[in-house]
Amino acid sequence: MTIDVTYQVPTVAVHTHIFHTVSQAVARANGTPRMRQAYVPQPVQGKTPEQLRAYIDGLNPITKRPFMQEVVEGLTGALDDQDVHGLSFDRSTPRLCEPDAEERLQQLFLEQNWTDKLPVVLPTEARVAAMLKGTSRKPAEVVGRMRPTAFREVWEYTVEKVAVNAVMAGARPEFLPVILALAASNVSARGSTSSSGAVMAVVNGPVRQEIGMNCGIGAMGPYNLANATIGRAYGLLSQNGQGGSVPGYTYMGSQGNAYSFNNVCCAENEEASPWEPFHVGKGFAASDSVVSVFSGMQTTSYTLGLRHTHWREHIRNMLRGMDPNSSPLLVLDPLTARQFVEIAGLETRQAVRDWIAANAQMPAGEYWDYQLVQNYRLPRATFGEEPWASWLKVPEDELISFVRPQDVNIVVVGGEANAYWRIMGASHAKSVCVNDWR
Amino acid sequence: MRVYAWRHMAEMITVHNPMGYPPKVTGKSLAPRLESLDGKTIYLIDCRFDDSDIFLKQVQAWFGDHMPSVNTVFKQISNVYHHDDPDTWAEVKAHGDGAIVGVGH
Numbered sequence: 001m002t003i004d005v006t007y008q009v010p011t012v013a014v015h016t017h018i019f020h021t022v023s024q025a026v027a028r029a030n031g032t033p034r035m036r037q038a039y040v041p042q043p044v045q046g047k048t049p050e051q052l053r054a055y056i057d058g059l060n061p062i063t064k065r066p067f068m069q070e071v072v073e074g075l076t077g078a079l080d081d082q083d084v085h086g087l088s089f090d091r092s093t094p095r096l097c098e099p100d101a102e103e104r105l106q107q108l109f110l111e112q113n114w115t116d117k118l119p120v121v122l123p124t125e126a127r128v129a130a131m132l133k134g135t136s137r138k139p140a141e142v143v144g145r146m147r148p149t150a151f152r153e154v155w156e157y158t159v160e161k162v163a164v165n166a167v168m169a170g171a172r173p174e175f176l177p178v179i180l181a182l183a184a185s186n187v188s189a190r191g192s193t194s195s196s197g198a199v200m201a202v203v204n205g206p207v208r209q210e211i212g213m214n215c216g217i218g219a220m221g222p223y224n225l226a227n228a229t230i231g232r233a234y235g236l237l238s239q240n241g242q243g244g245s246v247p248g249y250t251y252m253g254s255q256g257n258a259y260s261f262n263n264v265c266c267a268e269n270e271e272a273s274p275w276e277p278f279h280v281g282k283g284f285a286a287s288d289s290v291v292s293v294f295s296g297m298q299t300t301s302y303t304l305g306l307r308h309t310h311w312r313e314h315i316r317n318m319l320r321g322m323d324p325n326s327s328p329l330l331v332l333d334p335l336t337a338r339q340f341v342e343i344a345g346l347e348t349r350q351a352v353r354d355w356i357a358a359n360a361q362m363p364a365g366e367y368w369d370y371q372l373v374q375n376y377r378l379p380r381a382t383f384g385e386e387p388w389a390s391w392l393k394v395p396e397d398e399l400i401s402f403v404r405p406q407d408v409n410i411v412v413v414g415g416e417a418n419a420y421w422r423i424m425g426a427s428h429a430k431s432v433c434v435n436d437w438r
Numbered sequence: 439m440r441v442y443a444w445r446h447m448a449e450m451i452t453v454h455n456p457m458g459y460p461p462k463v464t465g466k467s468l469a470p471r472l473e474s475l476d477g478k479t480i481y482l483i484d485c486r487f488d489d490s491d492i493f494l495k496q497v498q499a500w501f502g503d504h505m506p507s508v509n510t511v512f513k514q515i516s517n518v519y520h521h522d523d524p525d526t527w528a529e530v531k532a533h534g535d536g537a538i539v540g541v542g543h
Contacts (some may be wrong), residue, residue: 001466002522002527003483003527003530003531003537003539004468004469004537005466005467005468005469006527007469007527007528007530007531008469008470008531009469009527009530009531009534009535009536009537010468010469010470010471010472010535010536010537011469011536011537011538011539012536012537012538012539013539013540013542014493014538014539014540014541014542015540015541015542016541016542019542023542028463029463030463030466031463031464031465031466032465032466032468034468035468036468040493040541043488044488044489044490044492044493044541045488045489046489047489047492049492049495049496052489052492052493052496053496053499053500055493055496056493056496056497056500057500068497068500068504071497071538072475072505075471075472075475075480075536075538076471076472076473076474076475077471078471079468079470079471083467083468084467084468085465085467086464086465086466086467086468087463087465088462088463088464088465089462089463090462090463091460091462091463092459093455093457093458093459093460094455095454095455096452096453096454096455097452097453097454097455099450099451099452100450100451101448101449101450101451102448102449102451103448105451105453109456114456114457122451122453123453123454123456124451124452124453124454125452125453125454128454146458149520150520151520153460153461153463154461155458155459155460155461156458156459157458157459158459160454161454161456161457161458161459164454164455164456165456167454168456236456237456240456240457240458241457241458242458243457243458243460244457371488374486374488374489375486375487375488375518375519376518378486379486379514379515379516379517379518379519380517380518382514383516383517
């Protein structure tokens with residue numbers, strides 16, 4: 001769209017047919033519903049040159065017309081009135097829904113895709129007013145802005161809209177500052193990536209005890225009201241605040257992600273950890289209450305404890321099991337965290353990061369052949385960004401360390417029932433001070 | 439009458455709409471189209487995602503086979519696809535007559 005509209009160079013955008021609905025919607029939402037787009041069969045990825053030539057010689061699977069004929073037509077020919085003027089429209093969101101019976105409102109919310117497909121607490125005016133007592137911020141204040149992907153339009157939401165979604169999730173007013181902080185992160189819990197990446201929300205500081213969050217046994221499961229409803233509210237405010245999360249339209253996660261039901265919301269077990277709290281490493285005081293968001297979460301590998309003899313090899317195996325485009329997020333039971341100190345001799349968080357980075361290795365040729373590395377690292381490498389630019393120049397069989405220390409994060413969660421721990425592929429996206437939203 | 443009676447009996451409640459606020463959409467004009475592609479330079483812009491380069495090189499081959507008077511330039515964007523790339527767009531504007539961007543998926 002930029003090349004065509006801003007630079008005024010006639011352009012045709014080619015997509016695979018699975019993205020027909022979403023690409024048309026994006027064009028419309030940008031005021032160019034007649035943006036010239038042509039479609040080939042999904043997938044392109046993994047196909048041979050001969051197979052792709054057959055796509056090009058063949059038909060657009062959406063229109064059933066010759067693909068290249070549509071490409072040539074898209075670059076030539078006169079524009080009509082709608083091409084020249086585009087499409088303008090206001091889209092305002094009403095504050096209230098039309099009054100109706102409870103049962104019909106539950107059905108409305110479900111049909112409008114305003115829920116996570118579970119029943120919600122209907123956000124009556126009284127319930128929202130009660131929720132707003134959980135913060136001193138004004139209802140009309142804009143909290144943040146989100147969109148499903150970088151190519152969609154940005155929607156914004158107010159304190160009141162966040163409170164509405166908090167009510168729907170079943171949260172209590174005392175949870176609202178944490179939910180507002182998550183909303184202020186501008187990191188959507190409903191990102192529309194075909195990878196189906198989810199998010200994880202981890203809370204640090206005194207607010208954990210103040211509102212009764214769980215950082216011990218069952219912390220990442222459905223066993224605590226604050227953990228469950230804060231995480232759920234984050235998901236609902238994301239999907240509704242950003243304009244939707246509808247499969248095929250504003251959500252393209254190919255498989256979906258079960259983590260998205262409550263976004264793995266939990267509190268860090270600071271008291272049982274051998275290290276300083278996670279948020280202190282991000283520049284906050286230990287006495288600050290902070291919520292941190294990790295994004296792009298898909299993979300999880302796990303094991304039990306560290307073994308004296310082969311702990312190094314076991315961790316290396318876990319790291320090799322990740323897609324190397326992911327950043328390692330170590331989620332350690334406190335027992336495991338202390339084993340990192342006592343058995344591995346890694347006495348600080350930085351020592352763990354350095355060890356992980358030094359031991360996450362694979363041959364360069366194998367690394368560069370991962371599709372996600374091709375998509376997200378190779379472009380940066382070819383234009384000189386380090387360390388990837390240097391990795392392009394090494395022999396294929398030379399080992400490279402595919403994780404940087406600064407990409408490794410560690411949180412301590414669990415109740416010491418056993419030393420289970422996991423490495424999740426997720427990047428630290430944002431840490432936001434909850435105190436600002438009290 | 440029965441439906442009206444049911445609705446009248448059920449308590450009517452008012453609830454908030456949970457959706458955020460979208461930006462206003464302003465119409466934009468597409469670029470004027472070419473009368474024909476003969477003798478023109480068309481940039482084939484690789485968004486560098488999921489083998490788009492292999493696809494666009496086949497598009498380039500198609501032009502070579504079927505429309506040899508069209509000059510095609512295969513151009514990869516400068517970074518990952520979700521970054522803006524004004525240098526590339528400026529090059530296309532300065533040296534190209536049209537563009538084919540792919541592949542979105």
